[in-house]
Amino acid sequence: MTTTPATPLEPLLKTLLTARLAPAAQAFIAEGTAELARAPERLPRLIALASRAVRAGTPLASDDGALAQARALGFDPARWSTLETARIVLVLHCQATGGDAFDPAFLHCLRYADHGELCALYRSLPLLPDGERFVVQAAEACRSNMRTLFEAVACDSPYPARHFDSVAWNQLVLKAVFIDAPLWRVHGLDDRLSPELARMALDFADERKSAGRPVPPQLWLCLGPHGGARALLALSHELDGAVPLNRAAALFALVRAGAREHAAAWRDGSRDLALEAGAVLRQQDFSHAAFGRLFAHHAA
Helix, strand or coil: CCCCCCHHHHHHHHHHHHHCCCCCHHHHHHHHHHHHHHHHHHHHHHHHHHHHHHCCCCCCCCCCCHHHHHCCCCCCCCCCCHHHHHHHHHHHHHHHHHHHHHHHHHHHHHCCHHHHHHHHHHHHHHCCHHHHHHHHHHHHHCCCHHHHHHHHHCCCCHHHHHCCHHHHHHHHHHHHHHHCCHHCCCCCHHHHCCHHHHHHHHHHHHHHCCCCCCCCCHHHCCCCCCCCHHHHHHHHHCCCCHHHHHHHHHHHHHHHHHCCHHHHHHCCCHHHHHHHHHHHHCCCCCCCCCCCHHHHHHHC
16 A cells, blocks of 8 residues: 655644643544544544534634634635634545545545545645646536535635636636625636637626626626727726626626726716726736625725
8 A cells, every 4th residue: 555645734734623622522633533543444433523523613724823824725715614623634634644545535525425424524625735636526516506515625725726627617617606606715716717608798798688687896807808899888887887796796897897097087987887896906816716805895
């Protein structure tokens, strides 16, 4: 049986957990990792038993130094619960010590896990060496109607942008808009914008308008510079609307499309729109991640 060198992520996650777990929960993790080193096929059992020993808890503290280290390594566990983090520690230890027995054990977990277990398993994917071998399962999870499961794959993770093909990627992005998952938390969106994704987004906008329904403001993040004249027309229509967030999102998208002058022209519109245009244009960051701050400002 071959083994993979231990990952530095496991002790980092243990550090995040230390102050948040009761002694009995810490003992469960210590005993569980020791058991997995001897018998990696027990991973499904330990993943299931974790909920008895570890409380779901709250997301990890945003000011934790270990959390900053995790972000520096390319993943963001800020919204993981303590139970999810404990399960991910078990997965990482099994992967590092289980050798050839890990893949069958992990696939067994994916096949039979409950919803909470699945969320932890899918959050672990970007932390696994050669994790792309589970891309079929990850893409299937993104077709779920359970938003929490979708977000476990799609949000705060570099995995989809690295490993999904263009078809699966575009489906993920449009699914995020459709179920109102936060697109600004989908890592790598700006790097994978494309003419095809822009066309799909504009088609979706047309369908919403034809049905008399509002266009989700985050949809415009899908355009970038690829929408052409059709996108400029659609965004201009949004600026004629009455919803401040929708207008701000359209202005934001115009700048992302390279049409800053077109956005600036709206300073001569109504007083409210002029103020919104000025506020948006004063921003320095027009990445998709920065849209989250714009959304939070208007939602407050």
